[in-house]
Amino acid sequence: QKEVEQNSGPLSVPEGAIASLNCTYSDRGSQSFFWYRQYSGKSPELIMSIYSNGDKEDGRFTAQLNKASQYVSLLIRDSQPSDSATYLCAVNGGSGGYQKVTFGIGTKLQVIP
Amino acid sequence: DAGITQSPRHKVTETGTPVTLRCHQTENHRYMYWYRQDPGHGLRLIHYSYGVKDTDKGEVSDGYSVSRSKTEDFLLTLESATSSQTSVYFCAISESGSPEQYFGPGTRLTVT
Numbered sequence: 001q002k003e004v005e006q007n008s009g010p011l012s013v014p015e016g017a018i019a020s021l022n023c024t025y026s027d028r029g030s031q032s033f034f035w036y037r038q039y040s041g042k043s044p045e046l047i048m049s050i051y052s053n054g055d056k057e058d059g060r061f062t063a064q065l066n067k068a069s070q071y072v073s074l075l076i077r078d079s080q081p082s083d084s085a086t087y088l089c090a091v092n093g094g095s096g097g098y099q100k101v102t103f104g105i106g107t108k109l110q111v112i113p
Numbered sequence: 114d115a116g117i118t119q120s121p122r123h124k125v126t127e128t129g130t131p132v133t134l135r136c137h138q139t140e141n142h143r144y145m146y147w148y149r150q151d152p153g154h155g156l157r158l159i160h161y162s163y164g165v166k167d168t169d170k171g172e173v174s175d176g177y178s179v180s181r182s183k184t185e186d187f188l189l190t191l192e193s194a195t196s197s198q199t200s201v202y203f204c205a206i207s208e209s210g211s212p213e214q215y216f217g218p219g220t221r222l223t224v225t
Contacts, residue, residue: 032212043203043216044156088155092212099144099163099207100171101214105155 003027004091006104014112019076021107023089026070031093033065035074038086038106048074079111116140117217119204125223132191134220136204138184143209145187147171147179149200150219156203162187194224 005024013019021035032051036044050056050063050072062075072091076083086106092099116139126132136145146161148171158171160179168179176198178190191198204217 034213043219046213046215049213099161099212100158101212103156105153 003102004089004104006089006107008105009108010110011107012110012112013079015079015081017079019079019083019109019111021074021076021087021089021109023072023074023104024070025072025089025091025102027091027093027102028067028070029093030067030070030091032091033063033072034090034092034101035061035063035072036088036090036103038088040085044088076109079109081111081113084109084111117204117206117215119202119217119220121220122218123221125225126194127225128195129193132194132222132224134189134202134204134222136187136189136217138187138204138206138217140206140208140215141184142206143184144207144214145181146205146207146214147177147187147189148203148205149173149198150203151200159189159202191222194222196224198222199224 003026035048037047038044048063050065056063060077064073086108088106089104090101092101118137120135147159148156150156157173159177162168162181180188202220205214207214
């Protein structure tokens with residue numbers, strides 16, 4: 001079992017819709033959770049960090065964490081074509097130590113105008 | 114890119130030659146990391162540094178070495194490049210006490 005699992009997609013949503021991106025992780029000791037956005041040919045950009053159970057909102061983005069289910073999600077409201085990118089879920093803590101982060105393979109999101 | 118530069122940005126080299134990639138930061142962050150990114154594998158940690166002259170291995174360290182003689186510079190060396198090391202290499206940094214990592218622009222390396 002991979003440590004951080006994501007569906008590689010592509011996930012296609014129409015412009016203006018809500019995009020829902022999901023991630024599961026295997027290490028119950030994980031402490032911090034991140035979402036990165038990566039445009040084609042570019043480097044990953046940190047867009048959300050979440051450390052405790054529940055929701056965290058930042059503009060059109062909402063990160064959701066459920067440690068009991070070992071599940072992290074990212075909701076993008078009012079999706080725009082500029083949101084088309086690959087979204088990487090990342091997890092740290094647990095057996096890997098505080099500074100080591102494990103990344104999923106990413107979900108490719110396509111927002112259709 | 115959070116004050117991080119990587120050089121070169123693109124490189125083509127032949128099998129068996131040594132290659133050094135450089136990461137330079139202006140943020141004075143303690144931690145620096147080297148990752149490679151390949152289709153189907155995502156980002157994988159090669160080596161990381163937790164201070165000047167302090168380094169440790171990641172999950173895919175075979176065939177790679179690193180050095181950090183100054184806070185701002187972290188070098189990744191492929192002693193004898195192989196075709197399996199064709200990849201995109203990213204450097205990242207993080208502050209002491211924070212797990213949030215920020216990435217440089219990347220280096221695309223092709224080994225022929």
